[in-house]
Amino acid sequence: MSLQNHRANNMLNLDFSQRVVINSNDLQWSQSPMPGVLRKRLAREDAERGHATSIVKYLPGSRFRSHPHPQGEEIFVLEGVFSDESGDYPAGSYIRNPEGFEHAPFSNEGCVLFVKLHQFQPGDQQHIRVNTSNAGLRPGPGGLSVLPLHDYQGESTTLVFWPAGERGQPHTHFAGEEILVISGELMDKHGRYPAGSWIRSPHMSQHCPYVEQDTLLLVKAGHLGESGTQFN
Numbered sequence: 403m404s405l406q407n408h409r410a411n412n413m414l415n416l417d418f419s420q421r422v423v424i425n426s427n428d429l430q431w432s433q434s435p436m437p438g439v440l441r442k443r444l445a446r447e448d449a450e451r452g453h454a455t456s457i458v459k460y461l462p463g464s465r466f467r468s469h470p471h472p473q474g475e476e477i478f479v480l481e482g483v484f485s486d487e488s489g490d491y492p493a494g495s496y497i498r499n500p501e502g503f504e505h506a507p508f509s510n511e512g513c514v515l516f517v518k519l520h521q522f523q524p525g526d527q528q529h530i531r532v533n534t535s536n537a538g539l540r541p542g543p544g545g546l547s548v549l550p551l552h553d554y555q556g557e558s559t560t561l562v563f564w565p566a567g568e569r570g571q572p573h574t575h576f577a578g579e580e581i582l583v584i585s586g587e588l589m590d591k592h593g594r595y596p597a598g599s600w601i602r603s604p605h606m607s608q609h610c611p612y613v614e615q616d617t618l619l620l621v622k623a624g625h626l627g628e629s630g631t632q633f634n
Contacts, residue, residue: 578626
């Protein structure tokens with residue numbers, strides 16, 4: 403098999419012109435190259451390199467060897483405590499490791515992470531550590547509360563809290579939108595998205611979301627190009 407065919411066979415959800423919805427609770431854990439580190443792949447370019455979006459689980463006491471992050475690493479800690487040489491990061495922590503940063507991550511008690519690899523824009527060297535549990539949300543549009551986490555050349559990542567019963571306005575996703583439902587349940591005319599759901603909507607897609615219960619979302623916007631490709 404040629405290298406080109408091998409990579410094509412390993413690709414998963416890399417057509418950014420298509421809407422993708424995955425309830426990660428329905429996926430089975432698979433083993434990573436490191437013992438005790440499991441993952442659920444949501445999108446990937448190749449088996450062990452390139453663009454990847456995953457839910458990752460560290461079993462208690464597991465460790466990853468030291469490694470760099472070409473085109474960066476973005477992490478949101480969903481459960482437990484994630485650690486590396488720079489500190490300990492409990493659930494609710496948001497982390498950005500730019501290209502050139504190297505670490506050997508581990509978890510003494512175990513943790514679950516949302517991880518995006520190889521997706522930074524050229525020139526984005528922001529090294530971010532935010533414990534969102536302590537940072538405090540601020541008033542957003544309508545009845546929403548928001549916590550901006552990252553912004554670079556039109557791309558943004560924001561934590562958004564929707565109070566029970568909140569209804570959004572119809573809107574268009576210029577350059578796309580990606581949502582991870584952290585808690586509660588998001589809804590729109592297309593369906594219902596419980597905690598653990600990952601939704602990637604392409605450039606110029608539209609929806610009118612609403613919730614029936616308190617719902618917390620991690621929202622990334624402006625990172626999908628007009629041509630259906632990711633900015634990188």
